[in-house]
Amino acid sequence: MSGPYDDFPSEIRILVYPVLAEGSMSVEVTLVRPDGERIKLFSKAVSAGTEVVEIDSFTSDEVRKVAEEYVVKVCGGKPPVVVPEVVFFAKKDRSMANPDTAEVLKGRYQIVVNGVSFTANASLMAEAIIYGKVFGLAGTDGNRRDLFVGIIWGAPVALAFGIIAALVVTFLQAIFGVISGYFGGLVDEVIQRITEIFMIIPILPILILISFIYRIDVWTLLLVIIALSPLGSTTKVVRSMVPQIKEEQYVLAAISYGAGSWRIILRHVLPRVIPYTFSLIALSVPVYIFLEAALAIIGLGDPIRPTWGKILSDAWESGAAYHGYWWWILLPAGAITVTAVAFALLGYAFDKVVNPRLREM
Secondary structure (H helix, E strand, O other): OEEOOOOOOOEEEEEEEEEOOOOEEEEEEEEEOOOOOEEEEEEEEEEOOOOOEEEEOOOOHHHHHHHHHHHHHHHOOOOOOOOHHHHOOEOOOHHHHOOOOOOEOOEEOEEEEEEEOOOOOOEEEEEEEEEOOOOOOOOEOOOOOEHHHHHHHHHHHHHHHHHHHHHHHHHHHHHHHHHHHHHOHHHHHHHHHHHHHHHHOOHHHHHHHHHHHHOOOHHHHHHHHHHHOOOOHHHHHHHHHHHHHHOOHHHHHHHHOOOOHHHHHHHHHHHHHHHHHHHHHHHHHHHHHHHHHHHHHOOOOOOOOOOHHHHHHHHHHOOHHHHOOHHHHHHHHHHHHHHHHHHHHHHHHHHHHHOHHHHHO
16 A cells, blocks of 8 residues: 555554464464564464454554554654554654654555464455545544534434424324314313323333334334324313314304314314414424434434434444544534524414414514
């Protein structure tokens, strides 16, 4: 590998795949620099059944120790900080001990992998990945993936999940509220008691349990949320409005000319209450977005789709806060926060449109 690069790599990763049915194999990995210096990065015997041997300059203490010994050999003293990516690719002088003063040694580098085994048909394969320092607008995650792409891909998933859940749940609850308030009597009593039962059901623990057992994706989670929320606070709000709407002149006129109950509900009562649910829908969208993100953060979200919660979950598992990778945390969290504030303002705007008292303030 060679190239006219003016900066050091951010990480070196070498993967060795030993293939042997029995016994063991001695594996040795050596870095050959352009100045002819040979640095032994890894030397160890691996047994049969080992799928991969990973040598990582970022996480391997063994590689860090090799780099430290090389600096001591060249400079004569132990440096306070050892950065293997700098040491292995720096010019051989005293400046290599300091990442700020080290200069890149340009030329052709070789990674030599040797395997010795006395087992028949033994072989090995290897690949080396030299990571650069190029990143997008939002930086990268622990797997060098562009976070901007993940945030953009996660936006339609989060918005679709939140909007669909808010629309369907609010509409279902509004219909049951209209039915409860219009028919009254036993129907009203049954719907209201069931509504109170649904309102005290702890949805989040149930979703955690279901996600833990079945590992559902984001759309199955959406169906579960709808199934657990056909009745709720919107049912009671709409039910309190319906008795007054029933006394309106156009409703009484419809009753007088023989219109059926369902025709009156669908043609006259429901259209009157729907505008009042717009603000409830807008305010519910952030709730469902936060719900999906919360499940993803604790590792129970969709394992495939790049949702904002999944990005935060990956950041938590990789210790982004500990390592100072603030962009990995703040950007997806900021996207969730901005979306929540936007829909909260939208809900307040809807509320002012349908509520004359707020319009006067």
